[in-house]
Amino acid sequence: MTVLRTLTPAQWYGMTIGKAYDVDRAYGAQCWDYFAEFCKYCDLSLMNLYCGLTRFAGDIWKQRHTNGAGMYFDFIEPNEIREGDWIFWDKHVAFYYGGKEVGQNQNKKPQVTAIPLNRNGILGAFRFRFWLTAKPGVADKFDNKYNHAYKTTAPLNLRTGPGTAYPSITVMPKGTEVRCYGYHSIVQGVPWYYVQYKTKVQAWLGFCSSTYLEEIR
Numbered sequence: 001m002t003v004l005r006t007l008t009p010a011q012w013y014g015m016t017i018g019k020a021y022d023v024d025r026a027y028g029a030q031c032w033d034y035f036a037e038f039c040k041y042c043d044l045s046l047m048n049l050y051c052g053l054t055r056f057a058g059d060i061w062k063q064r065h066t067n068g069a070g071m072y073f074d075f076i077e078p079n080e081i082r083e084g085d086w087i088f089w090d091k092h093v094a095f096y097y098g099g100k101e102v103g104q105n106q107n108k109k110p111q112v113t114a115i116p117l118n119r120n121g122i123l124g125a126f127r128f129r130f131w132l133t134a135k136p137g138v139a140d141k142f143d144n145k146y147n148h149a150y151k152t153t154a155p156l157n158l159r160t161g162p163g164t165a166y167p168s169i170t171v172m173p174k175g176t177e178v179r180c181y182g183y184h185s186i187v188q189g190v191p192w193y194y195v196q197y198k199t200k201v202q203a204w205l206g207f208c209s210s211t212y213l214e215e216i217r
Helices: 009-016 032-042 060-064
Strands: 071-077 084-091 090-098 098-102 115-116 124-128 141-152 156-159 170-171 175-188 190-198 203-209 213-215
Touching: 009 032, 009 090, 032 090, 060 084, 060 090, 141 190, 170 203, 175 203
Parallel strands: none
Antiparallel strands: 071 124, 084 090, 084 124, 090 098, 098 115, 141 175, 141 213, 156 170, 156 203, 175 190, 190 203
């Protein structure tokens, strides 16, 4: 099963604005490359990004029912776009954030820029199903008594939300140290902690069951 890497729309904006991406090593930093970089970063490896109709980004939208996009995205009508959506025009794709379209190759600038949203000609949008929300996950409770470091007592899934219905971000080995700052949700009487998990090269935020966590004292 593909393990997704997730983040918030604000994190994606913050880590990419002003940078330039050329994923396919062709034609420089194009709008397609910015969306492709997102798919690469989140490991949406089962999706086909090939623009096989006109060779413009709008093909990804037009082929949405056959290119695997439905595994990762909901399809949104132009009048229902909200922050975090990927908007498609015939010849452009951009990320909607802060009321602006954020993309590459805009206003003759190759790098990622934010410009006023052009609503003319929008085909539709992709809404990523696995965004983390700006607040700690989708935690609905806070209790400072859970504000501790923990270690896993068995291999444990770090998930995008509280409960096994949510997809796994990654699997943490037994003995992994995580940090909860008190945010959690209760699922069938069991606290699911919203935790931070760090390695030397990567950091994740997500939920895991408290059943398999032991407080570090």
